[in-house]
Amino acid sequence: MHNGRFGIHGGQYIPETLMNAVIELEEAYNRYKDDPAFNAELTELLNEYAGRPSRLYFARHMTEDLGGAKIYLKREDLNHTGAHKINNVLGQVLLAKRMGKTRVIAETGAGQHGVATATAAALMGMECEIFMGKEDTERQALNVYRMRLLGAKVNAVTSGTATLKDAVSETMREWTSRIADTHYVLGSCMGPHPFPTIVRDFQSVISREIKEQLMEKEGRLPDAVLACVGGGSNAIGAFYHFIPDKSVQLIGCEAAGRGVNTAETAATIATGKLGIFHGMKSYFCQDEYGQIAPVYSISAGLDYPGIGPEHAHLYDIGRAKYVPVTDDEAVDAFEYLARTEGIIAAIESAHAVAYARKLAPTMRKDQIIVINLSGRGDKDCAAIARYRGEDIHE
Amino acid sequence: MNKHILSAFAHGKAFIPFVTCGDPSLDVTEDLVRAMTQAGADLIELGIPFSDPTAEGPVIQAVNVRALSGGVTTDRIFDMVRRLRQDVTVPMVFMTYANVVFSYGTERFMKTAAEIGMDGLILPDVPFEEKEEFASVSRAYGLDLISLIAPTSHDCIRMIAEQAEGFVYCVSSLGVTGVRSEITTDIGAMVAQVKQARDIPCAVGFGISTPEQARTMAAKADGVIVGSAIVKLCAQYGMDCIDPVSDYVRRMKQACLEV
Numbered sequence: 173m174h175n176g177r178f179g180i181h182g183g184q185y186i187p188e189t190l191m192n193a194v195i196e197l198e199e200a201y202n203r204y205k206d207d208p209a210f211n212a213e214l215t216e217l218l219n220e221y222a223g224r225p226s227r228l229y230f231a232r233h234m235t236e237d238l239g240g241a242k243i244y245l246k247r248e249d250l251n252h253t254g255a256h257k258i259n260n261v262l263g264q265v266l267l268a269k270r271m272g273k274t275r276v277i278a279e280t281g282a283g284q285h286g287v288a289t290a291t292a293a294a295l296m297g298m299e300c301e302i303f304m305g306k307e308d309t310e311r312q313a314l315n316v317y318r319m320r321l322l323g324a325k326v327n328a329v330t331s332g333t334a335t336l337k338d339a340v341s342e343t344m345r346e347w348t349s350r351i352a353d354t355h356y357v358l359g360s361c362m363g364p365h366p367f368p369t370i371v372r373d374f375q376s377v378i379s380r381e382i383k384e385q386l387m388e389k390e391g392r393l394p395d396a397v398l399a400c401v402g403g404g405s406n407a408i409g410a411f412y413h414f415i416p417d418k419s420v421q422l423i424g425c426e427a428a429g430r431g432v433n434t435a436e437t438a439a440t441i442a443t444g445k446l447g448i449f450h451g452m453k454s455y456f457c458q459d460e461y462g463q464i465a466p467v468y469s470i471s472a473g474l475d476y477p478g479i480g481p482e483h484a485h486l487y488d489i490g491r492a493k494y495v496p497v498t499d500d501e502a503v504d505a506f507e508y509l510a511r512t513e514g515i516i517a518a519i520e521s522a523h524a525v526a527y528a529r530k531l532a533p534t535m536r537k538d539q540i541i542v543i544n545l546s547g548r549g550d551k552d553c554a555a556i557a558r559y560r561g562e563d564i565h566e
Numbered sequence: 567m568n569k570h571i572l573s574a575f576a577h578g579k580a581f582i583p584f585v586t587c588g589d590p591s592l593d594v595t596e597d598l599v600r601a602m603t604q605a606g607a608d609l610i611e612l613g614i615p616f617s618d619p620t621a622e623g624p625v626i627q628a629v630n631v632r633a634l635s636g637g638v639t640t641d642r643i644f645d646m647v648r649r650l651r652q653d654v655t656v657p658m659v660f661m662t663y664a665n666v667v668f669s670y671g672t673e674r675f676m677k678t679a680a681e682i683g684m685d686g687l688i689l690p691d692v693p694f695e696e697k698e699e700f701a702s703v704s705r706a707y708g709l710d711l712i713s714l715i716a717p718t719s720h721d722c723i724r725m726i727a728e729q730a731e732g733f734v735y736c737v738s739s740l741g742v743t744g745v746r747s748e749i750t751t752d753i754g755a756m757v758a759q760v761k762q763a764r765d766i767p768c769a770v771g772f773g774i775s776t777p778e779q780a781r782t783m784a785a786k787a788d789g790v791i792v793g794s795a796i797v798k799l800c801a802q803y804g805m806d807c808i809d810p811v812s813d814y815v816r817r818m819k820q821a822c823l824e825v
Contacts, residue, residue: 175695186665187621188693189716189740331627332618341620346623349741351718376786448691449618449666461640462669463617 176365179488181481183365186451190344193351198366200271205373210270211376217262218377221295222252224259226378228385228542233512234532241395241535243528244542246478248406249517255547256375256406257288261357263374265292268355275299275350278357279343281308281336281402282473282520283315284547285359287288290324292357300324303343306333308472315551333466336402336476360403361480368481375409382542383413390540396531397423399544401494402438402474404483406546411492422492423531424483425523427469428496438467440479441487441494449477454484470499470559473520473547501526503559504514506549518547519556568710570685571732573607574657575767579822580789581606581780582769583713583796583815584661586613586629588638590804592646597808598800603656605812606819608789611688614643614662621690623744625794640670644682651683659686659712659732664700672700676707686732687708694726701731715760716740717751727763734760738772738788742813744794754786777821784822792818 175198176182184194204210218224227247235243248256261278268276276298281288286302293300298537302319309316319326332338338361349354361371379397386394397414399407401424414420426439431469437443441457447456457465457477469475479494486492502519505526510516517525525545532541549556557564574580583602587595599610615630615638622630647658667675667689679687686709692700694713701711710732715723717740726809727734736756738749757768770783771791780790799814800807 184693184695185739186693187689187690187716188714189718189737191695191716191722192718192720331624332631337618341618344620345623351740445669448668450620456665458665458669460661460669462665462667463634464665471802532690547706 176369178482178485181452181454182368183366183453184451185448185453186364187348189348190351193347194364194366196271197274200267201366201370210266214263214266216427217266218259221269222258223250224377225381226250228382228389229270230389234509237512238529238532240415240532240537241539241541242537243532245387245515246378246410246542246544248378249521249548251383253284253288253291255284255288255518256378256409257285257359258291259377259409260359260371260374260405261285261288261292264341264355264357264370265289265296265298268357268471269296269298271355273353273355275354276357277301277303277343277346278359279336279339280359281303281339281475282471282518282551283308283319284473286324286326287315287318287322290319290322290359293324295323301346302326303329303339303346305333305339306330307334308336310473311555312551327465336472337464345405356511360405361408361482362403362450362478367480368452371405372408372412372482375405376412376457378406378409378544379411379413382410386540386542393417393420394542395535395539396423396541397544398423398425398524398528398541400425400474400520400522401479401483401547402427402476403478406479406544408480408482410544411486415491422486422491423527424492424494424528425497426494427471427474427523429470431467431498432496436468438469438475438477439496441476442496444477452481454481455479470502470555471519471523473518474523494531495527497523497526503556505529506552506556515545516549516553517545518549521546568685568708568732570657571609573708575733575788577608579784579825580608580769581815581819581822582609582611582789582791583607584611584613584791584793585627585800586615586633586797587643587646588615588636589629589797589800590634591636592638592642594805596646597651598811600654601808602813602815603654605815607656607815609657609659611661611793612643612647612657614640614660614666616663616666623742623794625797626743629797639703640666644678644751647682647684656825657685659688660684661688664689667700672703672733676703676709680707680709684709686712688712688735690714691728694722702736715756718790723756723759724763727760727766730764730766731767732823733767733789735791736768736770738774743772745775749773749779753783757787774812777817780821781824785825790818790822
């Protein structure tokens with residue numbers, strides 16, 4: 173019997189100690205996902221607290237400048253806490269509360285998921301602890317401060333490469349030692365079943381809204397939906413309701429770092445192979461003996477050696493394609509969007525903008541691209557300045 | 567069932583030490599296995615290091631990093647076992663993570679492990695729900711895939727015990743591996759539940775380091791597993807770890823026999 177499979181991917185490769193917790197979580201999720209009271213409360217939170225629905229903005233200047241397809245930006249950056257992460261977090265923390273949990277823990281890379289979790293915990297009166305790679309606490313010092321301000325305890329993880337994958341490992345270890353009162357708010361569509369399904373469902377509000385909004389504005393489906401992919405939660409959210417619409421190209425933009433031909437990359441589909449890690453079967457960057465590779469990207473949020481199992485499956489069946497985008501291209505796109513549209517997007521989201529700059533000119537003017545702008549870029553300004561050789565103080 | 571593994575429980579309560587292969591070098595690991603056998607180890611767990619061991623505490627995480635940066639690979643560990651099996655007959659199982667086996671090719675890994683004389687393996691990130699993917703292959707080569715039960719297993723204990731191979735690894739506490747000053751789980755009840763389902767040896771691991779703890783646990787189960795405490799000695803004494811580890815294993819086996 174295989175639980176939570178997407179083709180050959182997914183599963184529950186976790187220590188026996190955690191099995192009961194994920195079984196309990198699955199039961200609770202199945203009980204509440206169609207529960208009218210639960211959904212009414214979640215919708216209320218998403219709309220009144222997080223500011224949904226997020227705008228679908230026609231990027232006129234970018235469209236004119238690139239001279240091809242019409243470009244729309246799905247403004248997840250305008251959500252409360254500044255990214256798509258809040259969609260999943262409000263759902264999971266509400267679920268945890270229904271399950272009688274009093275404490276939430278979470279990993280974070282760029283800090284967006286940590287901030288969102290700390291926010292929801294503050295709102296719903298839960299104790300909160302965040303695990304963040306030490307390197308990331310330095311790259312994203314402002315987000316560390318925000319989490320503390322929200323009442324969360326932030327643990328700097330020093331094991332391994334001290335980045336996102338190590339933060340995930342450490343949060344799993346913490347969960348193993350304290351399960352009864354604690355829910356692990358996993359931030360991406362990854363990990364053991366039922367997390368990839370739960371996170372996808374809570375994020376799928378993105379594609380549901382895109383579909384409705386574009387139907388209203390253009391009376392039709394888009395030709396392509398672009399999103400950046402680390403674990404892949406904003407991408408699966410932006411893709412999900414378009415999966416049955418075969419005319420819509422789904423394109424995930426991976427972080428190639430300094431390039432897919434270098435060791436300093438985090439592009440899993442381009443450079444990884446099938447493996448088992450962090451509770452799931454999927455594609456992972458690894459060596460010939462299955463040791464997980466120390467990946468690299470300028471973006472702390474995409475700096476992860478794997479990809480969610482549903483993406484791995486969409487890749488296998490050819491329903492979605494995944495393209496690598498380098499640091500250089502992403503930084504150029506970060507600056508480009510700021511200048512052309514007056515929008516400072518997260519460096520993660522800039523990976524999708526970068527690919528749109530290549531794709532749009534190859535398409536007809538009556539075609540439509542939607543870019544999921546997963547987060548805002550205030551957090552990245554100091555790092556981008558450093559990348560350009562400018563040392564600014566936050 | 568691998569008869570060789572069962573023989574580990576034929577000399578009083580079993581003492582089962584764990585070492586990470588390649589710490590501080592594979593030559594030392596090889597000598598260590600011989601020395602631990604002479605000191606009374608009944609079964610030896612050979613850890614194949616993994617870059618991201620999510621079930622391990624800080625001590626074993628650090629040793630995995632040390633061993634890998636020393637250039638240890640699965641193939642070099644297989645070679646070491648080949649050399650050991652020329653004279654060492656003690657039952658031995660690998661302890662590693664799913665991806666180490668999967669990426670090598672599950673079939674190729676199991677076939678080689680059986681050929682070189684291993685008796686089984688422990689995969690802490692493969693629970694009952696996922697085990698057939700590996701057990702169906704290991705079984706074909708006469709290797710036992712050891713099942714773990716945890717303090718949270720509750721109603722699943724019967725189901726796990728009924729399909730267990732070799733022995734049942736009883737995880738003493740919540741959390742990851744590592745030395746603990748106190749173990750609060752009712753191990754006796756856990757073992758009784760297993761035995762009710764099936765007559766199979768039960769060994770207790772996670773958090774055990776002192777002879778007193780070994781004695782207490784041996785009174786409740788068929789064997790005692792120790793990892794982090796031995797890895798700590800290896801880290802402390804480096805190339806000179808053979809004697810201190812032998813002494814330790816001798817004292818722990820003695821404690822197991824005192825029940």
